[in-house]
Structure formats: structure tokens, C-alpha cells
Amino acid sequence: MKSEVIDREDVRTIKLSGKITIGAGDVTMRELIHAAIDDGKKKILIDLGDVKAVDSSGIGELVAAYTTVAKNGGRLALVHLSPKINDILQVTQLVTVFDIFDDEASALASFS
């Protein structure tokens, strides 16, 4: 998995690409979330637009990211979900947990 971090004012966008799967991307994502918290970020947007595959461990890491950010008084949102990732969040009922946006502008606006 590859990642790119973009700070716009107080929102940190983490753009992920590749696979978020067991033994690889899941650990990387955890490190990125902890780095954001260590940097004092409370508004975090995860861009999944270039993510090709997510397994149950990757979904678990998204949940862990959500709870970690929330416990630190912040908010986490997701943007650019592929139909496959959207489907998996639907069947696992996680669409009721995450704030999900189709486009970056709407997601960023939600933080203001």
C-alpha cells in the first residue's frame, strides 16, 4: 500500500492506494493514524479512491482508525469509496458508523 498525506488548514487527508490487507496495508494505516494524532490533528479524511482491495483486516483497521480518532476527540471521514468497498461497508453495517462522502469538497466542507 502507498500513501500520501496532505494537510489543508486543520484537516489531514490521507490518500491511500493499493491494497489494505492483512500483514501489509493494515499496519501502515495504523501508523498513519497514530502519526496524525501525534501531530495534533483532529480532523482526518481518508481517501480510498486508489485502493484496489480491502480485506476484513483492512476493514478492521478502518474501524480502529475511527475509534482511535474519536477517543482523541477528533473526527474521521471517508471519501472516494469504490463500489466494492462501499458494498462491504454496507453488508457489515459500517455505513452506519462512518461519515462517507462521494467527493473531496463535500468531505472537507463537513469539517468546517
Add this chain to the structure above:
Amino acid sequence: MPDTKPVNAAISITSRFENIELAERVVHDLMVSAGIGEEEIAPVIRALWEGIANAIRHGNGGDPDRRVEIEATVSPALVRVTITDQGAGFDVAAVPDPTAAENLLKPSGRGIFIMRQLMDRVEFSNLSGGGTVLLLERRLGTTQEREHHEV
């Protein structure tokens, strides 16, 4: 006329997550050789991934000296995969529903649920001498009728 004889393959891997891709390639290529299209291969590969990840992490406890055996058989109507670990076995009935409100924010416990969304048959059996066999089956030629009902 397409060949209707089942084809099969087997691979044995050590308990390392990077080895899942080796098994993925074997089963993918087997299904391609049987004339199965990518749309029908994709859900099988996703379930296979979850099954092997479970076998490595929970079955074999991540012990790289323990192996996971994968066998796949593909016929025009059905794909069947077995994944055997060398762990102590477990009670699948004790696995909580990850979609229950109290479990939604748990970071794990969705692998078996996802396999059940993707496959027609997901069964675990504990071997008397130790180890667990996971049986995965999916009927083939059914993509259109499933289109809106699976992950």
C-alpha cells in the same frame, strides 16, 4: 464443446501472510484454466484470502513453522476449496455476529461473515488429530442472479 472434467490443484504454504498471494495465484490460474470468467473468480479469491488469513492468524497462531494446505477443485458448475490448518480447532458457533450493534466497533471478527456473503457453503470441521478444515463452495454460472446480493 467445453471440457466438463473437474480440474484440481493443491498448494502447501508456511504461515506467512505474504504466502496468501501464492495460493491466490494457484486458485486463480486453476479457475482460468477451467474457463471461468474473472467476475466469478473474484469472489472466490476474496473468500480464499479471508480463509487463509484466518488459518494463519487464528488457526496456526501466526507460527511460521505451521503449514496451511489448500486444495481446490473446479468444475463448470462448482468451485470447492478446502483450507486446512494445524491449530487447536475452534467453535465457529462462538464467533459473534459482527453486525450486531455491540460488535460494530470491534476491529476484528468479520472474516467468516465476509466469506459467508461470498460463498454458498462455509463449513468448519475440527480434525481429531488437531487442525481445522474450512470448506468453501460456490456455485458457478450464477453471477447475474447474485448481482445485487453480495459484497
